Amino acid sequence: MREGRLRPRGLLVLAAGLGAAGFAPPATAGGDRPNPSIVLIVIDTARADHFESYGYDRPTSPHFREFVEDAVLFERAYSTSAWTVPAHASLFTGLYPATHRATQETQYLHDRWDTLAELLGEEGFETACFSNNPWVSTRGNLVQGFDVVRDLWRRPNWLSKRDEDTSGLPHPTNEAVFEWLDGRDAARPFFLFINYIEPHWRYEAPERYQRAFLPAGTEVTEDSPALFPMPRWYLKPEKIDRTFLPIRTALYDAEIAFADVVLDDLLGGLEERGVLDGCATIVTSDHGENLGDHEQIGHAFTLYDSTIRVPLAIRWPVAEGAGTSREDPVQLTDLFVTIAGLATVPVGDERVLGHDLRAGPVPPDRAVLAEYYYPKQVLDFFPPIADTEEAIAPFLRRVRSLQVGTDKFIWGSDGRHELFDVSADPNELANRISKDEDRARALEATLTELVARVAEEAPDPESVPELDEEAREKLRSLGYTR
Numbered sequence: 293m294r295e296g297r298l299r300p301r302g303l304l305v306l307a308a309g310l311g312a313a314g315f316a317p318p319a320t321a322g323g324d325r326p327n328p329s330i331v332l333i334v335i336d337t338a339r340a341d342h343f344e345s346y347g348y349d350r351p352t353s354p355h356f357r358e359f360v361e362d363a364v365l366f367e368r369a370y371s372t373s374a375w376t377v378p379a380h381a382s383l384f385t386g387l388y389p390a391t392h393r394a395t396q397e398t399q400y401l402h403d404r405w406d407t408l409a410e411l412l413g414e415e416g417f418e419t420a421c422f423s424n425n426p427w428v429s430t431r432g433n434l435v436q437g438f439d440v441v442r443d444l445w446r447r448p449n450w451l452s453k454r455d456e457d458t459s460g461l462p463h464p465t466n467e468a469v470f471e472w473l474d475g476r477d478a479a480r481p482f483f484l485f486i487n488y489i490e491p492h493w494r495y496e497a498p499e500r501y502q503r504a505f506l507p508a509g510t511e512v513t514e515d516s517p518a519l520f521p522m523p524r525w526y527l528k529p530e531k532i533d534r535t536f537l538p539i540r541t542a543l544y545d546a547e548i549a550f551a552d553v554v555l556d557d558l559l560g561g562l563e564e565r566g567v568l569d570g571c572a573t574i575v576t577s578d579h580g581e582n583l584g585d586h587e588q589i590g591h592a593f594t595l596y597d598s599t600i601r602v603p604l605a606i607r608w609p610v611a612e613g614a615g616t617s618r619e620d621p622v623q624l625t626d627l628f629v630t631i632a633g634l635a636t637v638p639v640g641d642e643r644v645l646g647h648d649l650r651a652g653p654v655p656p657d658r659a660v661l662a663e664y665y666y667p668k669q670v671l672d673f674f675p676p677i678a679d680t681e682e683a684i685a686p687f688l689r690r691v692r693s694l695q696v697g698t699d700k701f702i703w704g705s706d707g708r709h710e711l712f713d714v715s716a717d718p719n720e721l722a723n724r725i726s727k728d729e730d731r732a733r734a735l736e737a738t739l740t741e742l743v744a745r746v747a748e749e750a751p752d753p754e755s756v757p758e759l760d761e762e763a764r765e766k767l768r769s770l771g772y773t774r
Contacts, residue, residue, distance in 0.1 A: 407436050
């Protein structure tokens with residue numbers, strides 16, 4: 293624990309007065325268990341409903357499906373936001389964006405918060421981060437506490453995977469992970485975090501994967517109309533040929549299929565080294581992706597399930613509970629508590645509202661909160677605001693969503709709210725806000741109370757480091773800057 297770190301300031305546990313909404317203090321697994329090593333894998337920008345295990349009708353993820361046979365699949369897993377920085381910050385701290393304040397507006401995790409890497413490091417774990425996303429770096433302070441940090445996004449030809457004659461393997465990330473594993477102290481438990489950038493835009497999986505999903509005879513080049521950048525969709529919609537959306541979706545699916553093979557290669561390497569069975573292995577994502585859903589592209593501006601429902605499967609040590617699935621509503625914040633529980637690390641901050649998933653299902657009416665702040669980071673990708681303000685004016689706002697049971701309320705800071713029954717309407721197409729005003733008001737009140745109780749001030753902007761030129765160029769490749 294570094295000096296100067298803030299400890300809890302005596303906030304009441306939110307279960308008090310909010311039990312009907314499903315809030316509860318963190319659960320613990322209890323008992324004396326040896327500390328297993330922990331592998332946490334984020335497949336960046338992967339939406340759950342494009343995985344076979346979640347009912348998708350294309351063969352995007354046979355290896356994930358095989359992994360699930362030895363794991364527990366979570367049918368209803370959600371991010372806390374629709375962007376990398378707030379989602380990873382919640383994953384690493386167990387806090388909502390309203391608390392940790394690493395949002396679209398600040399883009400930075402203040403070092404006053406305890407991270408998984410710090411907590412586990414203090415318990416003797418060796419901690420290592422292998423990142424393919426420039427935001428998961430020192431720039432956003434998301435690598436705080438890791439002993440080893442590999443900025444794999446800095447390698448040459450970082451996104452160059454278009455090769456007709458290869459499968460794209462060995463993946464440089466896996467090679468780096470295996471080299472680290474082979475050189476470390478095998479007697480010491482480890483916490484290994486990996487971020488794979490696939491299937492983030494530009495959707496450039498190796499050709500063999502693209503051919504498996506594209507219509508026969510379709511040729512895709514680097515300047516294909518299907519690969520249009522996000523601003524063009526919002527600024528010049530009349531120039532977008534929407535017949536290319538199915539091709540864009542096929543390219544996205546090819547990226548998931550490629551990531552699926554990379555995942556299998558990683559798991560095979562762990563097994564070959566004799567560490568897989570003794571590990572807790574977690575596979576998830578930070579957020580999803582809009583592919584024309586709700587007239588949206590990318591993962592900005594919205595909190596529909598296309599952007600916040602993520603895959604999640606956990607293979608416990610010795611494949612405990614193998615082949616089972618759970619339908620209780622879980623979030624990335626729960627992984628913080630779960631990993632801390634596996635490492636027998638107490639969670640002392642009352643702001644952490646996650647549950648230890650190894651302890652059993654969470655309440656079915658548990659409140660699921662997600663937040664999207666003013667899209668400052670997205671605006672860097674658009675032309676100067678004066679030239680675009682009219683086109684994107686409807687999106688210059690904050691958005692929050694709260695799901696309790698089958699009801700999902702989406703709040704907009706401009707007063708445009710939505711209400712959906714996600715059981716009867718899983719694609720969130722029928723807004724019930726005018727038909728069920730009482731329910732909407734009740735959910736809005738719960739949302740307001742929750743955010744007010746956990747909200748923290750944003751960190752001093754002067755403490756946020758500038759992007760170096762290499763990081764800026766890499767983010768430009770991902771569509772985050774001009």
